[in-house]
Amino acid sequence: MVGSLLVVTSLLIGQAEIPSDGDLASQVQMLVRQLRDGKLEQRDAAEKALIALGPGVLDHLPALQANTTVGVQVRLGRVLKTLASRIVDKSMPVSRVSLAGEMSLAEALSALEKQTGNRVVGLYGRGGQVKPKFDKTSYWEALDELLDQAGMRIDEYGGSENALTVVARPEGQELRRGRADYFGQFRVETTRIQAVRGLRRPDERRLMAWIEVAWEPRLTPVYLVQPLSDVTATDENGDAITIEGLEGARGVRANHNISSVEIGLPLQLPDRNVKQIALLKGNMTATLLGRVESFEFANLSDAEDELQRRSGVTVVLERIRKTDGLYDVYVRMRFDQAADTLQSYRIWVSNAQAFMIDAEGRRMEHLGYETTREDAKEIGMAYTFDLKDGPQTCKFVIRIPTLIVDTPVNYELKNIALP
Incomplete structure (x- = not known):
């Protein structure tokens, strides 16, 4: 010793x-x-x-x-x-940008991409000239200012992976600056308010405040959850607005082609003399992929319980079985991280990239998958492939996260008008 x-x-x-x-x-x-x-x-x-x-x-x-x-x-x-x-x-540090002068929107967004790694697509020569004055300004504040100057907005459903899609701002739509709160790599904005008053039952009063949570497109969130016990609201008189369902939470799964999600917060509709939510505060958690790695398995003809391990994740290629001319690849994944992140792994694994590469380097996607086992630490999957020449000259590759991290997203939204 x-x-x-x-x-x-x-x-x-x-x-x-x-x-x-x-x-x-x-x-x-x-x-x-x-x-x-x-x-x-x-x-x-x-x-x-x-x-x-x-x-x-x-x-x-x-x-x-x-x-x-x-x-x-x-x-x-x-x-x-x-x-x-x-x-x-x-x-994943908070992105900050420095930029000044007169230039086209395309030039400004290109400069932001070089400084932060965040891509923006969809300009197609539009946007005109902008005059940024940024000195270590957060990415979202800088982007909002540029889009406001150029008469553009973000298309939330643009469908570009790890990129934001911009389009022309419709006439009458509010500017982006001043409507959101910024927290690290995240932008939070109230997008709509829905109110219900029961005419037959006066005590039926419901209010739903919808917030949009956006993140820098270079990030890969998996899941966002807002415990309702961590939400507070007050009106213009300083009186509390009741949050409904304090024992529950609102969770939403992130889509890798969309850099934002909407979360509905249930409140009790206040009396008619209340004109606005003066302050809406919340503390939510975003689960992010910290690192995604490839696990590659060759010599598939004799593959049985082949094991690879990285960063607290163990992947075992258990076996390959031929059924009705198709090949099922059985894989088991074990995660050493705490069990409270396992749901995040389940969400990601269900959309993991699993594929074959043949002798000529061509990628072949699987036809489908099924979950074969699931417990506190392990997940088993079976991926089905159509391999005309068999697996002997192929390489099986699966890309999964080796690190998943929870990060806080805190926000304060002010002066939200009630209908």
């Missing part, structure tokens, strides 16, 4: 060189063993050393087994969460 302690100490102090992948794997293996040490200080030192080695550790952490002690599970969970957060923080 003396040797282990010396290695841990040197890691905590810092290393002059990043270890090679082979060295890193052996160091991770040794430090994981040290997590079982009888002395608390040794276990603490091993956990800190794993974190100090950086995100590369994620590819070498062992899969959690039924006989893994609770203490080791907890420590490995903290290591995984800390390193995953570092990856997300580095890859």
